[in-house]
Structure formats: structure tokens, C-alpha cells
Amino acid sequence: MSELSQLSPQPLWDIFAKICSIPHPSYHEEQLAEHILSWASEKGLEAERDSVGNILIRKPASAGMENRKTVVLQAHLDMVPQKNNDTEHDFTKDPIQPWIDGEWVKARGTTLGADNGIGMASALAVLADDSVAHGPLEVLLTMTEEAGMDGAFGLQPGWLKADILINTDSEEEGEIYMGCAGGIDFITTLKLEREAIPAGFETFKLTLKGLKGGHSGGDIHLGLGNANKLLARFLAGHAKELDLRLVDFNGGTLRNAIPREGFATVAVPADKAAELKNLASHYQEILKNELSVVEKNLVVLLDSATADKAALTAKSRDAFISLLNATPNGVIRNSDVAKGVVETSLNVGVVTMEQDSAQIICLIRSLIDSGKDYVVGMLESLGSLVGAQTEAKGSYPGWQPDASSPVMALVRETYQKLFNKTPNIQVIHAGLECGLFKKPYPEMDMVSIGPTITGPHSPDEQVHIESVGQYWTLLTELLKAIPAK
Structure with a gap:
């Protein structure tokens, strides 16, 4: 019983x-x-x-x-x-x-x-x-x-x-x-090119976890952390200064759940390893300050790792990081008709990286069809800027x-x-x-x-x-x- x-x-x-x-x-x-x-x-x-x-x-x-x-x-x-x-x-x-x-x-x-x-x-x-x-x-x-x-x-x-x-x-x-x-799924696929990690580089696994996650509709207005977006923000801020090579990136598991965890495998020159550690530690402090009310358990971890594949070229790295960092997330507009209700939103739910491509899966929701269309158009424009393929599918009213x-x-x-x-x-x-x-x-x-x-x-x-x-x-x-x- x-x-x-x-x-x-x-x-x-x-x-x-x-x-x-x-x-x-x-x-x-x-x-x-x-x-x-x-x-x-x-x-x-x-x-x-x-x-x-x-x-x-x-x-x-x-x-x-x-x-x-x-x-x-x-x-x-x-x-x-x-x-x-x-x-x-x-x-x-x-x-x-x-x-x-x-x-x-x-x-x-x-x-x-x-x-x-x-x-x-x-x-x-x-x-x-x-x-x-x-x-x-x-x-x-x-x-x-x-x-x-x-x-x-x-x-x-x-x-x-x-x-x-x-x-x-x-x-x-x-x-x-x-x-x-109503809702619609949006999938962006970006082709990637790779090259060998240079000699004298150290490899690390960067993990952002401990976020609450939640329902990508009912909880989207709460300002919860999205692991995919937070990890992309860190990489966008420091990849070039660290001469960072991106080997892998994965975050989130479902398009309709706010991602609680994200993982990136990176390599940096040995003389930049200490700086990477300091920046990761500092970034955790920044996020704990910004999200202190809603995300009390978030952590940013940096652990030594081994790379089982080559790194992205600088061009692919920059295209992927810029695309993910620029992809909007969360509330786009509140409803004028239903007071206190979100009209249009999206959730950057799942990011995966394979040998020659990366995929970003979002779920767009809106009370009005034109709201869905607006966000679809925005994501299509973003994809075109980096030469990515985009697909909107599974629309429901x-x-x-x-x-x-x-x-x-x-x-x-x-x-x-x-x-x-x-x-x-x-x-x-x-x-x-x-x-x-x-x-x-x-x-x-x-x-x-x-x-x-x-x-x-x-x-x-x-x-x-x-x-x-x-x-x-x-x-x-x-x-x-x-x-x-």
C-alpha cells in the first residue's frame, strides 16, 4: 500500500x-x-x-x-x-x-x-x-x-x-x-567545422546547474534562469579574450521545460587556465547576485576534462555562440486583453552539438497567431545571419x-x-x-x-x-x- x-x-x-x-x-x-x-x-x-x-x-x-x-x-x-x-x-x-x-x-x-x-x-x-x-x-x-x-x-x-x-x-x-x-516548435540547425586543438591547450568541462527549471508556459514569467542562455552568455563574454576553443555544448532535455543544466567542453592555452577558473568563479557570483531571489542553488563548475573530438574553428565557434547568445528567451509580450497573462513567449529548451552541426530547439507560445508568427520571423532572421537552417513545425492552435x-x-x-x-x-x-x-x-x-x-x-x-x-x-x-x- x-x-x-x-x-x-x-x-x-x-x-x-x-x-x-x-x-x-x-x-x-x-x-x-x-x-x-x-x-x-x-x-x-x-x-x-x-x-x-x-x-x-x-x-x-x-x-x-x-x-x-x-x-x-x-x-x-x-x-x-x-x-x-x-x-x-x-x-x-x-x-x-x-x-x-x-x-x-x-x-x-x-x-x-x-x-x-x-x-x-x-x-x-x-x-x-x-x-x-x-x-x-x-x-x-x-x-x-x-x-x-x-x-x-x-x-x-x-x-x-x-x-x-x-x-x-x-x-x-x-x-x-x-x-x-497555442504553440509551435522552432528548430535551428547550424553547420559546424572543426580543427585539432592546438598543442599546449588544457581542456575543461564547464557546467552550469542547480537551476529550478519548470514549465515553459506557466513559469515563463517568473524570471527563472535558463541554463542554455546563461552558459552562452559566459562564452560570448570571454571566448575571444581567452582564445577559447569550443569542443562541445549540450543543455536542456525537453523543449517545454526550462533548462536546469548546461554543459560545455572547452580548451584554452595552458597559461589562460587560471584566468578561466577565475572568470567562471566570478560569473557564479554575478549570477547569484542577479538571480538571488529565484535561483538560490545555481552553481558554475569548472573541471579538468579530456576532449574526444576536435574543436570548432574560430568561425564556427563565433557563429554558434553569437546565435545562441542572441536568441531571445522568456516573455516577449504580455497580453493587453487578459491582464496579468503572458501573451507571447519562447523557451530555448534544448541545445545539442554533434560532430558537424548544432541544433537549438525552442518552443514558442502565444495567445494570438500573429504573436507566434512574429517570433518565428525573428528566429528565421537570426538564423539567416549565420547561415543556419531553420524550421518551424508542430503548430497547434x-x-x-x-x-x-x-x-x-x-x-x-x-x-x-x-x-x-x-x-x-x-x-x-x-x-x-x-x-x-x-x-x-x-x-x-x-x-x-x-x-x-x-x-x-x-x-x-x-x-x-x-x-x-x-x-x-x-x-x-x-x-x-x-x-x-
């Missing part, structure tokens, strides 16, 4: 503990999907999958509620795999280890997967708990949301029978989401807010009645699948709710226990209040 079984509502937490025990990072959801299908079959529920692997489970209405509008509860099957550098964990094989820390549930050294595992658990708990009153019910679990919204892109018209969709992927109790940002949504009004009224306070009606800068669902189901009325989750997409991810109970109460009362057709 998991220690989570002592928490309430118990069915939800027990199901979440089971979800944690089955590996399910993006592109590796099959084991969890098979478990859920088997679970549904045991409960006598109708369950099926579509051509892209999405799961749909149907449950008949509670007695006397057959005439209500049909509701689909929706969550995604996958989680973001991020771990601390000193944590041994294989996300494709090892279970997540949740534990209770006061008011919160956390994971040991990894992401928790409360995003969107709690939402998934809540939908399955509704199916499992016959005391929850509801009309005709569907549960839709989508594939590979975190790495490209594959399941939402593949959803076909006519499969869902529901009139109302409740997305469970929001991360702030007391807030109802009625709109979200935002979810346009509908102020007249009946289900949004119902959620607001139900919340007010339950908790005697007015919830915030919000537009979220993160990407939700609702925008994509609108294409095959343009008439479906949609809303997004969820418990309080902080630090999603990072090993600091945690879910607030009390808020899960409040979210469950809201969800079950909402299902009871769904009107007749």
Missing part, C-alpha cells in the same frame, strides 16, 4: 499511486494504457482506443439522470520526465516514488506526474465510485500531450458523444480556465475564450456555492488540448479545472493535498449539476 492511501479522497489517491507505479513518460504510455483498459474491463465499462492510441471509456448515467447532457472528462496519459542530476532513475522502467511532505505530495528526485496524473486519477475515480451522481459520462485519455499533443491532433470527429468537455489539466485551485496559448460559455458559468456558480467565494476566470499561457479539440468538435462547450500544482515539468513538482480534495468536491458537484439536454 502507498502512503498516499491515507489521503482523502481515497479512491483518487489510490488510483494516482497506481499511476505513479507504472512508467509513462511521453512516447512510453503503452503499459499504463493497457493497465487502464484492463481495469475498465474488470469494472464492466465500455472502453476502446482510436488509431493514435487515445482511450475512450463510457459509463451510463446514474439512475434518474439519463436525460442530462453528456460530459467527457479529459486528461492526458503521459508525464514529463525530469530528474535531479544526482538521482538515478530510468523513466521508462522505474516507478515514480511519491511521498507526503506536510501539505504537499512530492516525488523523490523526479517529476511527480501530478501533471496530468491527478486529473487522470480523478476521471478514473469518478468511473470507479458509484456514489458519484452524473449523467451520461465519457472519459478521454489522450496520448503524448507533453511532447507534441499527438493524441489531440489525431482525435477524429464523431467518436465523442459529449456536449461538454471538462479538461482536468489546469494547475491552480480556485481558477477556471476558458482559454489557452490556442483555445479562444468564450465569455458566454454555459459550462464556465455553471462551474463559477457551483464553486461560489461550495466555497462561498468567486473563482478567477482565467486564460492560461500554457498549452491545453482544448484548442485542438475544437477542430473536430466545434460546438462542444469546454472548461478546464484542476488542483494546485507547483513546479510542473521539474523535479520540484508538487501537488497541494487540500486543493485535490477541493477540486474533487467541485468536480463531483459539477457532474451532479449538469443540466438536461
Whole structure:
């Protein structure tokens, strides 16, 4: 038994503990999907999958509620795999280890997967708990949301029978989401040339780590450090004066997670080694001063290393460093319409270097299509300045807010009645699948709710226990209040 079984509502937490025990990072959801299908079959529920692997489970209405509008509860099957550098964990094989820390549930050294595992658990708990009153019910679990919204892109018209969709992927109790940002991936590929490291040079590994990381949408306004950008800044400031040769550069692991760690292999003349050490130490002091409020654990390390390949030529070095240093990152513009919400941003998420090329992968988000287009154009211009290839792909739409949504009004009224306070009606800068669902189901009325989750997409991810109970109460009362057709 998991220690989570002592928490309430118990069915939800027990199901979440089971979800944690089955590996399910993006592109590796099959084991969890098979478990859920088997679970549904045991409960006598109708369950099926579509051509892209999405799961749909149907449950008949509670007695006397057959005439209500049909509701689909929706969550995604996958989680973001991020771990601390000193944590041994294989996300494709090892279970997540949740534990209770006061008011919160956390994971040991990894992401928790409360995003969107709690939402998934809540939908399955509704199916499992016959005391929850509801009309005709569907549960839709989508594939590979975190790495490209594959399941939402593949959803076909006519499969869902529901009139109302409740997305469970929001991360702030007391807030109802009625709109979200769209996004697009942007990949810049720069050709590289190499030459032998000169004799008399010493090789070092420069590491910048200890950053918080986080969600590249929901946390982008917090001013968190981006390891790729901070490392590029150091190299841009000192490469020429040190006659530094760049051998390798890697940082970040996911386009939608703010990079927590970056690594560069460099070589400098032996008589410049002490200066490099001093500059690295000084740079740590600069960053600790600049980011003292948001990044208390950042470190800059310099260790002796061996180079297993040649260094970039001076021309390639300068092109790569200039490109990465000049690539914008973070908030581009705040919304004039949704006050306090970021309109357009980008995250320089992953930088990799191979023998003859380097790749910079960004995720651009915007509430408006023209905002995405603006940043795409900016990155294309940057790439052209250094002769790099650029590609924008995987565009997905935002979810346009509908102020007249009946289900949004119902959620607001139900919340007010339950908790005697007015919830915030919000537009979220993160990407939700609702925008994509609108294409095959343009008439479906949609809303997004969820418990309080902080630090999603990072090993600091945690879910607030009390808020899960409040979210469950809201969800079950909402299902009871769904009107007749």
C-alpha cells in the first residue's frame, strides 16, 4: 500500500499511486494504457482506443439522470520526465516514488506526474465510485500531450458523444480556465567545422546547474534562469579574450521545460587556465547576485576534462555562440486583453552539438497567431545571419475564450456555492488540448479545472493535498449539476 492511501479522497489517491507505479513518460504510455483498459474491463465499462492510441471509456448515467447532457472528462496519459542530476532513475522502467511532505505530495528526485496524473486519477475515480451522481459520462485519455499533443491532433470527429468537455489539466485551485496559448516548435540547425586543438591547450568541462527549471508556459514569467542562455552568455563574454576553443555544448532535455543544466567542453592555452577558473568563479557570483531571489542553488563548475573530438574553428565557434547568445528567451509580450497573462513567449529548451552541426530547439507560445508568427520571423532572421537552417513545425492552435460559455458559468456558480467565494476566470499561457479539440468538435462547450500544482515539468513538482480534495468536491458537484439536454 502507498502512503498516499491515507489521503482523502481515497479512491483518487489510490488510483494516482497506481499511476505513479507504472512508467509513462511521453512516447512510453503503452503499459499504463493497457493497465487502464484492463481495469475498465474488470469494472464492466465500455472502453476502446482510436488509431493514435487515445482511450475512450463510457459509463451510463446514474439512475434518474439519463436525460442530462453528456460530459467527457479529459486528461492526458503521459508525464514529463525530469530528474535531479544526482538521482538515478530510468523513466521508462522505474516507478515514480511519491511521498507526503506536510501539505504537499512530492516525488523523490523526479517529476511527480501530478501533471496530468491527478486529473487522470480523478476521471478514473469518478468511473470507479458509484456514489458519484452524473449523467451520461465519457472519459478521454489522450496520448503524448507533453511532447507534441499527438493524441489531440489525431482525435477524429464523431467518436465523442459529449456536449461538454471538462479538461482536468489546469494547475491552480480556485481558477477556471476558458482559454489557452497555442504553440509551435522552432528548430535551428547550424553547420559546424572543426580543427585539432592546438598543442599546449588544457581542456575543461564547464557546467552550469542547480537551476529550478519548470514549465515553459506557466513559469515563463517568473524570471527563472535558463541554463542554455546563461552558459552562452559566459562564452560570448570571454571566448575571444581567452582564445577559447569550443569542443562541445549540450543543455536542456525537453523543449517545454526550462533548462536546469548546461554543459560545455572547452580548451584554452595552458597559461589562460587560471584566468578561466577565475572568470567562471566570478560569473557564479554575478549570477547569484542577479538571480538571488529565484535561483538560490545555481552553481558554475569548472573541471579538468579530456576532449574526444576536435574543436570548432574560430568561425564556427563565433557563429554558434553569437546565435545562441542572441536568441531571445522568456516573455516577449504580455497580453493587453487578459491582464496579468503572458501573451507571447519562447523557451530555448534544448541545445545539442554533434560532430558537424548544432541544433537549438525552442518552443514558442502565444495567445494570438500573429504573436507566434512574429517570433518565428525573428528566429528565421537570426538564423539567416549565420547561415543556419531553420524550421518551424508542430503548430497547434490556442483555445479562444468564450465569455458566454454555459459550462464556465455553471462551474463559477457551483464553486461560489461550495466555497462561498468567486473563482478567477482565467486564460492560461500554457498549452491545453482544448484548442485542438475544437477542430473536430466545434460546438462542444469546454472548461478546464484542476488542483494546485507547483513546479510542473521539474523535479520540484508538487501537488497541494487540500486543493485535490477541493477540486474533487467541485468536480463531483459539477457532474451532479449538469443540466438536461
